[in-house]
Amino acid sequence: MQTHHDINSNRLIMETQFDKFIQEKAKSGRRKIGIGILHPDESIIESLIRASDFCDVIAFGEKLQNISSIPTATPEKSLVEAIKSGEIDAIVRGQANATVMREELVHQFSYSPDIIKDLGVVKDNLNRVFIPIAISNFQGWSVDQKIELIRDAIELLGLLHLPVKVGVTSGARPNECGSVPYLAETYADAEKIVSILQNEMPIKHYYIDIEKAMADGCTILVFANGMVGNHVLRSLVFLGQVKIYGGIISGIDQLVVESFKNSSGFYEYLEFANALANLKK
Numbered sequence: 435m436q437t438h439h440d441i442n443s444n445r446l447i448m449e450t451q452f453d454k455f456i457q458e459k460a461k462s463g464r465r466k467i468g469i470g471i472l473h474p475d476e477s478i479i480e481s482l483i484r485a486s487d488f489c490d491v492i493a494f495g496e497k498l499q500n501i502s503s504i505p506t507a508t509p510e511k512s513l514v515e516a517i518k519s520g521e522i523d524a525i526v527r528g529q530a531n532a533t534v535m536r537e538e539l540v541h542q543f544s545y546s547p548d549i550i551k552d553l554g555v556v557k558d559n560l561n562r563v564f565i566p567i568a569i570s571n572f573q574g575w576s577v578d579q580k581i582e583l584i585r586d587a588i589e590l591l592g593l594l595h596l597p598v599k600v601g602v603t604s605g606a607r608p609n610e611c612g613s614v615p616y617l618a619e620t621y622a623d624a625e626k627i628v629s630i631l632q633n634e635m636p637i638k639h640y641y642i643d644i645e646k647a648m649a650d651g652c653t654i655l656v657f658a659n660g661m662v663g664n665h666v667l668r669s670l671v672f673l674g675q676v677k678i679y680g681g682i683i684s685g686i687d688q689l690v691v692e693s694f695k696n697s698s699g700f701y702e703y704l705e706f707a708n709a710l711a712n713l714k715k
Contacts, residue, residue, distance in 0.1 A: 452563050455595065456679065459709035465523040466490045467707050468516050469700060470509040470530025474498060481699030489708040492522060495529065514538040517688050524689035524707045526680070528700055532692070539686060549685040552692060553587055554667060555594070555706070556676045564653050565590065568660035569667050569681065575659045577623050581630065586684040587654045588635070593713050600637040601647030602627050602656040608641070620658040627656070668694075680706040689714060 467485075471478065471493040482491050482501050492502045494509040494516070506512045509530045516522045527535060540547050552570040557563045567583040568574025574583060580602075588598050604624040605617040624639045631637050640647040647655055657663035670676040671694065680703045681692025691707040693700060 452557070452594075452596075456706060456709045459712050460705045461488045463708075463712045463715065464489055465708050465711040466492060466521070467524050467526060467704055467711070468492045468494055468513045468522040469526040469704065470513060470528040470535075471495045471498065471503070472509065472529040477698045478700065481701040482704070484701050485704035485708075489704060491704060492516075493528075510534040510538050514542050517690075518542055523711045524691060526691045526700060526703045526707050527693050527695070528703075529695045532695075535690070536683075539683070539688070539690070543686065543688070545686060551583055551586055551684045552681055553583070553590055553684050554681040554692070555590070555679040556667070556670070557679070558648070558670075558676045560648075562648055562651075563596065564648070564655050566655045566657065566663055566667055568657060569663045570660045571664050573660040574657065574663065577626050577630075580623070580627055580656055583684075584627075584631065584654060584656065590682060590684065591653055593710070596653055597651075598635055598654070599650070599652045600631070600635055600654045600656065601644075601650065601652030602637065602639050603644055603647065604639065604641055604658055606642060623658070624656075677702070679703075682710070 467489045469491065472495040474496055479498065479501065482493065485491050486501070490502070492504065494504050494506055494512045497503050497505045504512060513525050513530060514535065517525055536550055539545055539550060551573055553565055553567060554569050555563065555565055565587045567587055568580065574580050584600060591598055602624045605620040611618040611621055628637050628639045644655065657666060671678050683690040683692060689707065689711055691703055691710070693703040
């Protein structure tokens, strides 16, 4: 198990070098990255052209000028078909429909719907890189689901050469649940997660104190459920308080990078996808 000194040392390296690491990995080999584009505007086109410096961008949806594109009314189906055939190395969802894309992954690869899970890699305005979980409204509602997400997040941290330290949050501090059953439930779940995993990894229940978990150098931040995590992440991203490198669909063999469909550009997502594709190779 890593010592406190090891975690702090790795954290310093992570904070100062992670962006450089991702940029270098993105440029270490050209991969074919498919992306769903349905409503292109000038900023989106510009982001795709910029990303073409280090990867082969293929847009599925609208016919685009100066970018390789495959016109289709069903980009979700076409993207999954393309990665299944080996035509592309990775998918960035872009403006494709998230639910339909997951249905296509389940259908075309015969996956169980329960296997598909979502992770995200973000950096706050103090340069602290971490994985928040759960971040999908439909995930992280049980202890078992959150533990599965933690294990998937640890695997992603290893791929990204980042240390492991888990901060579990809940809806209340000790003896402050009051008469609200939901708060007591989230508290009990957090305590159970820590008791199950404490001999495997650095992990602690931080109650409602997200700021203490981040100050302690946690690289995995566990929310009470996916609704809470989704709301927190969306708020931070769209208020400009965190940079999101991309979301990852975990539990499957294919590399699929999630993105907010109403983003003004997709350069960072494409960079992250190309970096991950090179790391996986």
